[in-house]
Amino acid sequence: MSLPLRYPRSPMAWATAAMLASLVVLALAGPLLWGAAADRPDPAAVLQGPSAAHPFGTDNLGRDVLDRVLTATRPSLLLALAAVLLGATGGILLGASTAVVGRRARRLLTGLINLLLAFPALLVAMFLAVVFGAGADGAMLALAVAGVPGFARLAQTLAAAVAGTDHLASARVLGLRRHRLLWRHVLPNIAEPLLLSTTTAAGTALVALAGLSFLGLGVQPPGYDWGQLLNQGLDRIYAEPLPALAPGLAVLYAAVAFQLLGEVLAGGVARRSPAPRTPAAPIATSGPATEGLVLQVEDLTVELPTPAGVIRPVRGVSLSLRPGEIVGLVGESGSGKSLTALAIADLLPDRARISRRTLRLLGADLAAMTPKERERHLATGLAMIFQNPASALNPSLRIATQLTETVRTHRGTSRAQALTDASDALRRVALPPAVLRARPHQLSGGQRQRVMIAAGLMVRPSLIIADEPTTALDVTVQRQITRLLSEIRRDTCAAVLFISHDVALVGEFCDRVAVMYAGTIVETLPADRLSTGTRHPYTRALVASVPNLTADRDRPLPTVEGALPEPLAPTPGCPFESRCPRRRDHCTEQAPPLEGLDAVHRVACWNPVAAEVVAS
């Protein structure tokens, strides 16, 4: 197993390593070097404050406090580690076994863990330490037992996540025996987080053990650990703070060291270099506006910094929509279609860099506006509908709030007027006004997506961007939603940019289709040409690989062999070149531009498929 020591060289990691090393050295060497001195009473120097001879003073028998604190490192650490190891072993086995035992045994074990967890570990440890009898072993055992439920719960939660995976279900169905499931499939997959929490728990155990000794339940005189030294010195705190506090400082030091170790192992203190702040290039004003376009995008590029380097998931996309037009943007995962939509709507994550020659919404150049104007222009000119209506609506707010807040913020509409408008918008999407009072979880998936559309309609947008609005919905509901969008287009003349991976759906429902592959648009064509008139080899293969109800079941479906090009190392040539059956030498050298074949059909290919003469 490899520890996630991803950034071992950060200064915090070094500091933590040094703190732990000092503890280990003290635990090993402490009793040898200072053990004898720590037990040597000096009646002449009883209860002294700090001095050159005794930097932390002396105790009531004249023994040097510093020597005693240093010597006590070994018992304090050893007992805590033993308690944690015992408790962790028991708890992890108990918790992880819940993932592989039968239903009834699991319920029983879970109930037991819940019951034990109701009591704080320190209280249980105190109780058990009393029952086991005051002493180092009793306290250690008590702590171990008290730690079991916490570890069991953690292991149970982690193991439940593994138990829910398809591979564990498959392993069960294969008939693997329980011990093999546990040791081979469950434990290895939860080991890392468990190790992490064991580290933190070691710190907690050290503190708890010191607490027990502090109460007089732990190490008994003449033995001593930090907790007991603190207890002995506590009465002096009013007169001589330093000798009283010295053992406490040792506990603090060790506890913080273990906490930081957990943090280092979790990768939480990794050296974070500030994200490369490429100064946002002064966005030049857009190119000239074309009359009568709702959306005009030319040469749009998005750059995203990743740990491995900067990638360009969208490269030189040009797109335009006229009023009342439904344009499909279709592509498989990784084609950059969603990022294109987010870039148009100015919703990209902060770290993304966007560049374009032209980006005009309703003819207005977004770059030429003040931020406030831009916000208002986007909020009222554009509506977004997202993929998953279950997560796109805020679960804790009523539908009324979610429908009205945009117009109330940006148009200053009165509350009453906004509510009337909201009822109208709901009626438009065939939902009753009673939905206003509902919360999202009371609606079905299709109803939620209608609410999202109604929220978009509230601003009477000129452009609706729908990003996979039906992917999360059932096929019968999908049909209702696309029909609704068509009606809205007809009634309001809004343009719709419909983003989808489903080429059949896009072909059926859109006027025009743009096909994206690896961040570029490879073909734009009227939707009715998709089935027979495609010219780009990728589009053709994509369409052919979709099984339809009339597919010949005796012939294999055509597939696209190979994989998407590596995003970190783009080649100068055509992105589809490596998978293309019509590849030529020239294709590796230069990317083909998107060129018009006729007034409505454009393709980016050096060697397009010949137009077919098919009577349709």
Add this chain to the structure above:
Amino acid sequence: MSLPHLLRNPWTAFLARRTARLLLSLGVVLTASFAMIRLVPGDPVRAALGVDAAPALVAARRHQLGLDAPFLSQYRGYLSGLAHGDLGTSLVTGTPVAELVRTRLPATLEIAGLAFLVTLAVALPCGLLAAVRTRDGRHPRSELAFTVLTAGLAGVPDFVLAAGLTAFLAVGLQLFPVAGSAGAESFVLPVLALCLAPTAVLVRIVRVEALKVLSEDYLRTARSKRLSPARRYLLHAAPNMATAALTVAGSLLPALIAGTVLVEKVFAWPGIGSALAQSVVTQDYPVVQAMVLILGTTVLLAGLLVDVLLALLDPRSAIRES
């Protein structure tokens, strides 16, 4: 309404389930506290009275505690005593333990409750603020500082902090009373000692939860509506992280109550915890037994309170639990 019908109501089902769990846990506490005095190694009476106590006195005390009766009737006697508010009698002082609890419980509840409220009041806004500031990999230096600082503070043991606060703020600078409970300023140090580590733990979890909520789709929806940051964070984000944050906060409460034992000892705070600490030293087992019972029950009731509050706040979480 018939019983099956009642049980189908999510609320009654939740309450029934939660009450059943409480009763079971209470049974465990009762049995454990009863068994403790019988399980301790050696003779608890002789241990408390000293090795050279007169045999007659020891026998009398044993009889008084009911330790010479058959086991089951001892248990029955213990339970019926509890039902009448009889928590036993101190071996050392001879006073009824119930009296001790009555005078000391309020002081413990005061500092524990206050510390819990302070924890919530500090951790919730700070966690949200930290998440907003460091979301999406922004301000990496702040994030590192936040992580290291909270990890360090989460490791500070409450009783060590208590001792340190006493030394520097009470003895050294004389800003606060050294010990005891008198006046508002006497609360400052115990509450501070109790709530520092839980606050550090909670603020980290709140940040993680807030980051989770901030990356949710509905916050992107809010962004697409171009709402102001204040509205996005306070109206759209905060309510959705409240349940998760309060659940974690609720799970910190038992540990916080247990922490009073050590902190009260340092500040000589006149509560249950210091009484427990003292009786452990004097091996006054009836007192230890009663204090364990009271602390355990307090923890369980606090847990119930938190669960019911959470269910009221977010009814779906209560229903989901089934």
Add this chain to the structure above:
Amino acid sequence: MTALQLTDLTVRHHGPRGPVAAVDGVSLEIPPGTTLGLVGESGSGKSSLARAIVGLTPVHGGRVLLDGREVRARTVGDRRRLGRLVQIVLQDPDTALDPRMTVHQTLGEAATVFHRLDRRARAERVTALLELVGLNHRFADRLPRHLSGGQRQRVAVARALAVEPGLLIADEITSALDVSVQAAVLNTIRDLQRRLGLSMLFIGHNLPAVCYVSDAVAVMRHGRIVETAPTEALLRDPRHPYTRTLLASVPSLRTSLPDEGPS
């Protein structure tokens, strides 16, 4: 080849308001060597049905018969007997394989559940299994994170085939995949049917994909089977109104596909 027969199978889940029948008295039959497609929308109970057959979900009523004999999945022994006859491939390519085991380890483990194999025999078996699902033997040393979604699903199919079951259940195995990748997995399934003569229950919500690989199709709604018919007959002449709605909802390109694929 194994025949499956379900009579009156019922599976209940705990809902917030008491038990809910996810599968409500379903009777089905898969003759040996044939594939039954099972389509339905989310929440129709099709996955609960699949999980109940292999014993991942308890059955509350009715019987599961494999080759005419009733099966149970109470003990590990029952489960092992069941596992020799029926295997399942599940939906999620991200968790389909143990992230810490190489393809070789995963397939080797499955191949040795019921047989002892020495090193060489095991390596040969792994190669043969990979070949069966159309993957090169070089994939054997890879970890799941170095495989694409479609490749992972094909390894999951190979793992299920490692114990040579008579019946394979495929539960939405292509729904998380891109269309071009889905096509490759569907081709693999067709190929396996032909080469191994497997009986199969192919579950999905994508009607064209299910029809493509199935001899007969059952339509499920609200836990019940509303219609079962041979694939051609169902497409030509759907009887139940719900089946007709489903068929009408399937998007299709406006003109039919040309006869030749891309070359």
